Amino acid sequence: MNHANSLARAMIARRRPLPARISRGLLVFVAAVLPLLVITPIVYWQESQRLRQQAIIQADQAENMLDMMLGYAEQAADKVLPLTGRTCGAIEQELRRQVTVVPFIRSVTLERNGVLYCSSLFGVYHQQTSPPEPARPGQNLLLLPGNALTPGRPLIIYRKRPKEIAVLIAIDGIHLQFSLDMASDHGPVYMQVGRNWIGPDHAVHAGPSPRFDLVTIEQQSAxxxxxxxxxxxxRDLYRQLGSSYELVFFSMAALGLVLAAALQWQLNRPASPTVELQRALDNGEFEAFLQPVVRADGLAWHGAEALMRWRHPRDGLIRPDLFIPRAEDCGMIVPMTRRMMHQLARALGRAGLPPQFHLGINITAAHLRDDALLDDCRQFLAHFPPGGLNLVLELTEREMVEPTPEACARLQRLRELGVMIAIDDFGTGHSSLVYLQQLPLDGIKIDKSFTASIGADAPSSHIVDSVAELAHKLELQIVAEGVETEAQRAYLSRLGVGWLQGYLFAKPMPLQEFLQRPELDAVRAAASDI
Structure with missing residues (x-):
């Protein structure tokens, strides 16, 4: 549990690489704006459709009121037409009566062959006119900005001519504009008559009426x-969205903040270490690093220890002490090691290593209980020529190894394959002396804590002396790790320690970098000269 907590805390506290932080920040930002991104097109479309329907309603309302107004004009014209055969003096009063009793009518005028000859306003008079061609047989409309009697005051002329005499009914523009204003519930309404139009400014303009950049409804009267x-x-749409959907947008913004906060919490919350390790294994995130192991007599790179590293896609390179213990606790160390061995075999088998190259790989007590360990080593060695590689399995002591007959027999079969067995971090784990007595071993590895005490701590230095002496008596090879100073190297060499490993020579490095180092090339070249 302590290992799991350490891994979880490390995954939270580790400063994430900039690209990872940027991508996580973008993800949180997307979560924050996602509700608005989803709801805005929906609301936009819904309000656009509502405004379209509103525009249709406004057009219908305007048409109904204008048709009603023109209907009264047509009614007055139909009353007057049968009287056009009489003289103006005979029908003058009837023309005035129509203006009085028919709504919206401003004047009634008769016209013959382009000459106005009788009017409800002036009675008999004579005025030349040039009315436009009828828009449909027998009738047409004319929208004017004013006339000689009321300049600047719009009016519309309804003209009906079944034969040679025409009846002209004038409707005051104030009634026309009132109808348009009544229909303009939420937006302006325009009336287009021929080449002229009138709108909310109560003035008559020439040319096409204005259009709208969202929705334009043009409806021809039937x-x-x-x-x-x-x-x-x-602009109308945006104004409407701001006034009618303010609560909706506020709610979506609040929901986005809640989602972003939840996502931020989830991203910062460490996943279950076991689940995270399984995901990393499936994605191939564990990779092999190599730290050189040198011969004490020549300090050339004649070997290496394989160390597992976790290259996390979000958190970068994670130290092994943060995940190896957890992998051992949850039983995943065996498949992780097997994957690393496959990676090493493919790369090192093609690399042309020097003869008798020493390669150490850590195994745990769980490996000794796994029947596949023998096949894993056999497949690994198949990538190299016979005797071309000295594979050393370093038995870690973080977990108690039971020296059972089965475990001893499995170790013996490994030795028969040519695999060497060593105890890693000798003296720091469980019953190391018992292992020396009961397990078939080929070497031991002096822990770096003892190496670090050389020259500084007399009791620990004596332990190093005793371990070296014991190994020589048992004819075991010795590897000392954690060598960082020249004094430590010289001391271990005098003790007869055959292999040295530590920062004095090189730090652990990625596999491909190790294979390209000139120190390894020098060993290859020396081997080829022999």
């Missing part, structure tokens, strides 16, 4: 020659 134009701009 009864009279005019069209109604209305719609909404994007």
């Amino acid at each position: 009864h009279y020659p005019y069209s109604v134009i209305t719609g909404f701009s994007r």
Whole structure:
């Protein structure tokens, strides 16, 4: 449990690489804005459709009111048409009566062959006119900015001419504008008559009426020659979104902050170490590093110890003391070591190593209980010529190794394959002397804590002396790790320690970097000269 807690704390406290922090920050930012990103297009589309429907309703309302107004004009024209055969004096009062009793009518005027000859306002008079061509047989509309009597005051002329005499009904622009204003519930409504149009500014303009950049509804009247134009701009939409959906956007923003906080917590929360280790194994995140092992007599790179490293995609390179103990506790150290052995075999088998190259690989008590260990070593050695590599399995002592007959027999079969067995970190674990007595061994490895005491701590120096003397008597090879000073190297050499390992020679390095180092090339060259 302590190992799991250490790994979890390390994964939280470790400063993540900048790309990882950036990607996590982007992920949290996306989570924060995701609700708004999802809801905004939906609300945008929904409000756009609502405004389209509103524009259609406005156009219908305007058309209904304008048709009603023009309907009264048509009704007055139909009343007057049968009287056009009489003189103006005879029908003048009837023209004025129509203006009085029919809603919206401003004046009634008769026209014959382009000449206005009778009016409800002036009675008999004579004025030349050039009315536009009818928009449909028998009737047409004319939108004017004003006339001689009321300049600057818009009016619309309904003109009906079944034969040579036409009836012109004038409707005051104030009624026209009132109808348009009544229909403009949320947006402007325009009336287009021929080449002229009138809108909310109560003025008549020439040319096409304005259009809208979001939705434009142009609706032609089914009864009279005019069209109604209305719609909404994007500014109207944004204003509506801000006023009607303020609570929705606020809720989505709050939800985004909650999601971002939850995601931030989840990303910072360490996964179960066992689950994380299994994921890393499946993704090939564990890789082999090599630290050179040198001969004490020549200090050339004649060997190496394989060390496992975890290159985490988010947290970078993780130290082995943070995950190896946990891997041992949860039973994953065996498949992790097997994967590393396959990686080493493929790379080193093609590298042309010097003859009798010493390669140490750590194994645990769990490996001794695994029947596949023998096959793993046999497959590993198959990548090298016979006798070309000295494979040394270094038995770690973090877990008690039971020297059972089965374990001893498995170690003996490994030795028959040509695999050497050594005790790693001798003197720091469980019953090392018992191992020397009961297990078939080829060497021991002096722990770096004892090496570090050379020249500084007399009792520990005596332990190194005793371990070296004991190994010589048992005819075991000795590897001393943690050599960092020249004094330590000289002392161990005088004791007859055959192999040395430590920062004095090189730090652990990635596999490919090790194979490209000139120190290894020098050993290859020396071996080829022999």
